[in-house]
Amino acid sequence: MEKLLGLPVLASKHGQDVDSFIIYIHWLMILLFVGWLAFFCWTLFRFRRSNHPKADYVGAKGATSTYLEVVVAIIEAVLLIGFAIPLWAKRVDEFPSEKEATVVRVVAQQFGWNFIYPGPDGEFGRQEFNLLTPSNPLGQDKNDPKSKDDVTTLNDMHVPVDKPVIVHLTSKDVIHSFKVIAMRTTQDAIPGIRIPTWFTPTREGRYQINCAQLCGNGHYNMSLGFMTVESAEKFDTWVKEKSKTGAASFE
Amino acid sequence: MQTTTKDHHDVHEHAHHEQSFFQKYVFSTDHKIIGIQYGVTALAFLFMGFCLMLMMRWQIAYPGKPLPLVGTLLEKVLGTVAAGGVMSPDLYNSFGAMHGTIMVFLAIVPLAFAAFGNYVVPLMIGAPDMAFPRINMVSYQCYAVGGVIMFVSFFIPGGAAQAGWTSYSPLATAIPTQGQTFWLVGMIFLITSSLLGAVNFIATIIQLRAPGMTWMRLPFFVWAQFVTGFLLLLAFPPLEAAGIMQLMDKVAGTSFFLPTGLAVGGELANVSGGGSPLLWQHLFWFLGHPEVYVLILPGMGIVAEVLANNTRKPLWGYKSLVYSVLAIGFISFIVWAHHMYLTGMGTKISTFFQTTTMIISIPSVIILTCLFITLWGGSIRFNTPMLFALAFLPMFGIGGLTGLPLGFNFSDLHLHDTYYVIAHFHYVVAPGTIFALFAGIYFWYPKMTGRMMNEFWGKVHFWLSLIFMNLVFQPMFAQGMAGMLRRMVDGGANYSQVMAPDAIGNLTTGIMGMNRHISWAAVCLGLAQIPFIINLFWSMRNGKKVESDNPWEATTLDWQTPTPPPHGNFAAQPSAHRGPYEYSAPGAAKDFSPQNQTA
Amino acid sequence: MDIPYTVAPRQDTGLYNAKVGIWLFLASEVMLFGALFSSYILLRVGAEPGMWPHGLLNIPIGTFNTAVLITSSVTVVLSWAALKTHNFGRFRAIQSITLLCALGFLGIKTYEYNEKFTHYEVWFADGRPSVTGHIDGAGRFWTLNTLADKKIESITMHPDRFHYRIPSGEQAKLAKSGTVPEHPEPIKIATSEIKRLSAFVPAHSTYFAVYFTLTFLHALHVFGGALVIGYLWGPGASMWKTDPDRFTNRIEVSGLFWHFVDLVWIFLFPVLYLL
Amino acid sequence: MADSHDISKTVRKYIIVFVALLVGTAITVGMYYVHLPSVAMTVMVAVFIASVKAFLVAGYFMHLIDERKMIYGILGSTAFFFVGLMFLTIWAMHDFPAHTFLGSHVP
Numbered sequence A: 001m002e003k004l005l006g007l008p009v010l011a012s013k014h015g016q017d018v019d020s021f022i023i024y025i026h027w028l029m030i031l032l033f034v035g036w037l038a039f040f041c042w043t044l045f046r047f048r049r050s051n052h053p054k055a056d057y058v059g060a061k062g063a064t065s066t067y068l069e070v071v072v073a074i075i076e077a078v079l080l081i082g083f084a085i086p087l088w089a090k091r092v093d094e095f096p097s098e099k100e101a102t103v104v105r106v107v108a109q110q111f112g113w114n115f116i117y118p119g120p121d122g123e124f125g126r127q128e129f130n131l132l133t134p135s136n137p138l139g140q141d142k143n144d145p146k147s148k149d150d151v152t153t154l155n156d157m158h159v160p161v162d163k164p165v166i167v168h169l170t171s172k173d174v175i176h177s178f179k180v181i182a183m184r185t186t187q188d189a190i191p192g193i194r195i196p197t198w199f200t201p202t203r204e205g206r207y208q209i210n211c212a213q214l215c216g217n218g219h220y221n222m223s224l225g226f227m228t229v230e231s232a233e234k235f236d237t238w239v240k241e242k243s244k245t246g247a248a249s250f251e
Numbered sequence B: 001m002q003t004t005t006k007d008h009h010d011v012h013e014h015a016h017h018e019q020s021f022f023q024k025y026v027f028s029t030d031h032k033i034i035g036i037q038y039g040v041t042a043l044a045f046l047f048m049g050f051c052l053m054l055m056m057r058w059q060i061a062y063p064g065k066p067l068p069l070v071g072t073l074l075e076k077v078l079g080t081v082a083a084g085g086v087m088s089p090d091l092y093n094s095f096g097a098m099h100g101t102i103m104v105f106l107a108i109v110p111l112a113f114a115a116f117g118n119y120v121v122p123l124m125i126g127a128p129d130m131a132f133p134r135i136n137m138v139s140y141q142c143y144a145v146g147g148v149i150m151f152v153s154f155f156i157p158g159g160a161a162q163a164g165w166t167s168y169s170p171l172a173t174a175i176p177t178q179g180q181t182f183w184l185v186g187m188i189f190l191i192t193s194s195l196l197g198a199v200n201f202i203a204t205i206i207q208l209r210a211p212g213m214t215w216m217r218l219p220f221f222v223w224a225q226f227v228t229g230f231l232l233l234l235a236f237p238p239l240e241a242a243g244i245m246q247l248m249d250k251v252a253g254t255s256f257f258l259p260t261g262l263a264v265g266g267e268l269a270n271v272s273g274g275g276s277p278l279l280w281q282h283l284f285w286f287l288g289h290p291e292v293y294v295l296i297l298p299g300m301g302i303v304a305e306v307l308a309n310n311t312r313k314p315l316w317g318y319k320s321l322v323y324s325v326l327a328i329g330f331i332s333f334i335v336w337a338h339h340m341y342l343t344g345m346g347t348k349i350s351t352f353f354q355t356t357t358m359i360i361s362i363p364s365v366i367i368l369t370c371l372f373i374t375l376w377g378g379s380i381r382f383n384t385p386m387l388f389a390l391a392f393l394p395m396f397g398i399g400g401l402t403g404l405p406l407g408f409n410f411s412d413l414h415l416h417d418t419y420y421v422i423a424h425f426h427y428v429v430a431p432g433t434i435f436a437l438f439a440g441i442y443f444w445y446p447k448m449t450g451r452m453m454n455e456f457w458g459k460v461h462f463w464l465s466l467i468f469m470n471l472v473f474q475p476m477f478a479q480g481m482a483g484m485l486r487r488m489v490d491g492g493a494n495y496s497q498v499m500a501p502d503a504i505g506n507l508t509t510g511i512m513g514m515n516r517h518i519s520w521a522a523v524c525l526g527l528a529q530i531p532f533i534i535n536l537f538w539s540m541r542n543g544k545k546v547e548s549d550n551p552w553e554a555t556t557l558d559w560q561t562p563t564p565p566p567h568g569n570f571a572a573q574p575s576a577h578r579g580p581y582e583y584s585a586p587g588a589a590k591d592f593s594p595q596n597q598t599a
Numbered sequence C: 001m002d003i004p005y006t007v008a009p010r011q012d013t014g015l016y017n018a019k020v021g022i023w024l025f026l027a028s029e030v031m032l033f034g035a036l037f038s039s040y041i042l043l044r045v046g047a048e049p050g051m052w053p054h055g056l057l058n059i060p061i062g063t064f065n066t067a068v069l070i071t072s073s074v075t076v077v078l079s080w081a082a083l084k085t086h087n088f089g090r091f092r093a094i095q096s097i098t099l100l101c102a103l104g105f106l107g108i109k110t111y112e113y114n115e116k117f118t119h120y121e122v123w124f125a126d127g128r129p130s131v132t133g134h135i136d137g138a139g140r141f142w143t144l145n146t147l148a149d150k151k152i153e154s155i156t157m158h159p160d161r162f163h164y165r166i167p168s169g170e171q172a173k174l175a176k177s178g179t180v181p182e183h184p185e186p187i188k189i190a191t192s193e194i195k196r197l198s199a200f201v202p203a204h205s206t207y208f209a210v211y212f213t214l215t216f217l218h219a220l221h222v223f224g225g226a227l228v229i230g231y232l233w234g235p236g237a238s239m240w241k242t243d244p245d246r247f248t249n250r251i252e253v254s255g256l257f258w259h260f261v262d263l264v265w266i267f268l269f270p271v272l273y274l275l
Numbered sequence D: 001m002a003d004s005h006d007i008s009k010t011v012r013k014y015i016i017v018f019v020a021l022l023v024g025t026a027i028t029v030g031m032y033y034v035h036l037p038s039v040a041m042t043v044m045v046a047v048f049i050a051s052v053k054a055f056l057v058a059g060y061f062m063h064l065i066d067e068r069k070m071i072y073g074i075l076g077s078t079a080f081f082f083v084g085l086m087f088l089t090i091w092a093m094h095d096f097p098a099h100t101f102l103g104s105h106v107p
């Protein structure tokens, strides 16, 4: 069924749930469609005028259709209550604890992605968009000691494999949307509000970050952002490296 | 001024003046003329929306290549946005936004609701005209003005609106050109037109039903129009409010939809801030969702009429149909946020909207089921209107069923803003509503002109349309499932394996290749309309003359008038003595018993 | 065939056409103003605490205008009652009061608007609290750009007694205590110190954006209503001779619209002026 | 209705409503100057008085008190949708995923 639907490569934990859920729904859809289509064709064939010159005033009798509608309703209810609601609740209510996760702040802009890592101290410095200037594009409060070791990158995101990633997402200008297809994650980046989302990458490699919301004439071109999933060691070295250069630029 | 009086069956007919061409065809207050005005204008816009889309499809299939045939023309007319005959991203976004806007607000709604509604509803309920003929005329004029404003906006510096038909703030205000301003002003006119139209339709249906035409004797089409009227009446004003606010943001520098700390182009924007971008989305989709039912309900109504007529039997489950359509009307006001699942939703609100979305799919299932079962036991005539009406059913079925995975937050996670969504809604509006409208045109054409459209070319039109519609939209499901995003100037090339061969999960060449197939299928789809267009004009003079006023042997009152119906519609006040679909009634002499037949 | 029920009510609904029409139209108006109201509530609830402007409108004038509108509402219904008793002269007389009220309302509104356009707020670049007041020699709608264009290097501002940051209860207490002078000393502000300058225009803040949008839309409705009532009072009144019942219906329908406009104001006034 | 005795009675009714409306306005404004203990209370009283006034205008000037069922139906559904719009929008704007920050001041 995955093949039939053509679902793309999967590389995150919860993505398995997404895929299975999509597959269940498509089973229901295909069942309904094929069933109805068969009935439809058969009816058209059987009751064509040449075969059935005099129409029957009453038509179909019995309550089969009512049962059918009830069954559809029940299946939908099961999908809804059994899967959709709890699965979504898990996405938005049960975040992994920040201690056990890689936390990244993502700030979208026309037309690129800014990433902020807390650096070795594990804490983000203060950020306020009213502080934003061309030389301080992310509105970081440079007097806050915690910002000293924060790492900022443009279009270059690194995360360790097999560890939850929490992305705090916002935008400086218009609405964008952070989407990594293989991670089965999508979340709009909306200015004036910072929304978290999370996923656990399960496969090392390079992934392209899609901007999934029309954000201007460069929307199609907002494709330079990549996410590199790598081993924990590699990731740590990367952060340390970046943190040094980042701190230097603060002086 | 000379007056003429006609005498029909000894009944004194309403005296009316000899009218000039302008009075008769431009400033007419006759619902039939206004219906035709709407129809012609809307078809022209349908054609325009299609042309915009063809140019976009070329760009998607062959990114960066100059447009064939029209490239140089575009460059001449529009300037640098089409430099070298190549579509720039700005132009693509304009065309995308305007394709959506034109198709929805200037083509389908005016055609389905206003044109068919105007022509057919008063006839069906046995009324001489709409309740407020002059308001009807103003309504058309507002529509025309709105259309002109939208059209003109292509030619202003910077071109038409570029923020999608959804016009999300802050993008809509952040784009420096004035296209959005035109869009907003145009929309205010279109909304006014729809509101006046809605008031008129509802009042007409409530007040002008002929004696004996009780609510449960109304043809289903009238019910569909009635509910559609309410959807327009109550869902459009919030968009109007939002439009006014966005207009203020655009021209008066307010911040209704702009949050504090907004920085466009790296500098803090010079606005007070304090607004909310999500507020726009709520107000837009509060209209947006009911609007999609505005697109489909009249179509369903037409299909129901055609089905009953050509199966020669009553609609199955008339009452369920009526209650379902009422239920759709009610619930459609409380599902809107399913378009906003990925703006960030907590469990509670997401649960609410998922639940209502699933609930609203049930009445749709019921309607489709009733229409299906209507076929059972019929004596089915396969004429052109019937073919289109029949095709509507599975096509709407595909569109509707694919709404289900979008209706769950958790699966929308993967599908949101991909071509899956595009395919979903085009299946409902293009092979769905457009087919229903074709059915309606073929069906009521003899009433409007006194001549039939050509059957053979009608069938050619049908089969070609059916095939190419599916060739256009079916592959889009696959593309969407693979993660191809909508509103991409390059058709997703930047996210393909060609651009980044090492990136995992990028679009394969197979998926990318479909772009070209789809585009050529769209070209063929356009060519398939040629028989229709020729047929439409040719039959006006040369079509087979109808032998009676009721060529389809239909039961509803619209067929019990002279052809074409005169000013005032009926020679004498008709009255209804039975339900709308008394076909093949046991004991009746003929296989149809018109509603106004006494015994 | 003629269109039925243009004058006499239809049996089963008990209504004539225009009445159904106007109520439907009013339903859509409810949604229009309702959406704006909802937006207002949302923006207000979402505003940063303490930063929502209040007490900046002229309450006595607003109260007076409310009374004007209420008066016009009662005269509209009385004029209709006069027609019901076939007293056309009385109708004309009473309805002319309505028209005067409508003009009065619009005139007063214009005055109020104009007052706002020359009342300013200055935000400072160094982040100290902003100041509201009047600026010597300033016209309407000045912004920082105006100062730059006119090459004005500093302005003299006469601050208001209280800034809207201070809650109204607090203001009353302070006023009683006498620690704050009634007319604070004018202050001189260099243009270079100013981060933002805005009159009380829509762009000033979401509050004024809401205020102007809602009241202007309302004023448009008053204007439209007045046009219709004026037409029916003047040239349209000739129908009284030809078709008095229909004319009375028209007055009723235009009156329904007018009452609705009044009703909107009944909510707008406390919400915008007092809360 | 056309009965002139009836009319003079209704005219009296209109005048009473008119006075009530003026009194309501006066109370609302007065309340502003006396400063009720809490903002919530001020809002509640103000909205309550406005609603009473609205009821008077709609009920008597617009004759809603003895209007037809059809009109009630139209207005009832309008009220339903209006409440839906307002309530659901406000609800949605207060229910985000856990740990969402609203506003541009983020820690």
Ligand code: HEA
Residues within 6 Å of the ligand: A032, A033, A034, A035, A036, A037, A040, B166, B292, B293, B295, B296, B338, B339, B357, B358, B360, B361, B362, B364, B365, B368, B393, B394, B395, B396, B397, B398, B399, B400, B401, B403, B404, B406, B407, B408, B412, B415, B416, B417, B421, B424, B425, B428, B429
């Ligand atoms: C006429 C228009 C129309 C109709 C009727 C519908 C009907 C439905 N739509 Fe669709 N929708 C749109 C037009 C329409 N939609 C548009 C234009 C958009 C995109 C807007 C944009 O972003 O630009 C959209 C987007 C859209 C989204 C947002 C997706 C996203 O952006 O991520 C969602 C999510 O819930 C959705 C859901 C639904 C559902 C559940 C229905 C249900 O009502 C469907 C119910 C119907 C059925 C369940 C079918 C029943 C049939 C059978 C059981 C028989 C089948 C078998 C045979 C016929 C053989 N739609």
Ligand code: HEA
Residues within 6 Å of the ligand: B043, B044, B046, B047, B050, B053, B056, B057, B096, B097, B099, B100, B101, B103, B104, B108, B163, B164, B165, B166, B295, B422, B426, B429, B430, B431, B434, B472, B485, B486, B487, B488, B489, B522, B525, B526, B529, B532, B533, B536
């Ligand atoms: C009612 C609505 C409607 C209709 C009917 C259509 C019809 C079609 N649409 Fe469109 N579409 C939208 C509404 C509609 N669309 C919307 C809302 C969007 C989203 C916009 C956005 O992103 O903001 C969209 C976006 C959209 C896209 C995605 C663009 C992108 O995301 O980048 C594509 C891509 O292929 C597309 C294609 C088509 C095609 C091939 C048709 C075909 O089905 C067209 C079929 C029509 C014809 C074949 C015309 C027939 C003409 C006549 C019969 C004329 C006769 C004339 C005379 C007699 C004078 N549409």
Ligand code: CUA
Residues within 6 Å of the ligand: A109, A110, A111, A175, A176, A177, A211, A212, A213, A214, A215, A216, A218, A219, A220, A222
């Ligand atoms: Cu950023 Cu699209």
Ligand SMILES: [Cu+2]
Residues within 6 Å of the ligand: B288, B289, B292, B335, B336, B338, B339
């Ligand atoms: Cu929807």
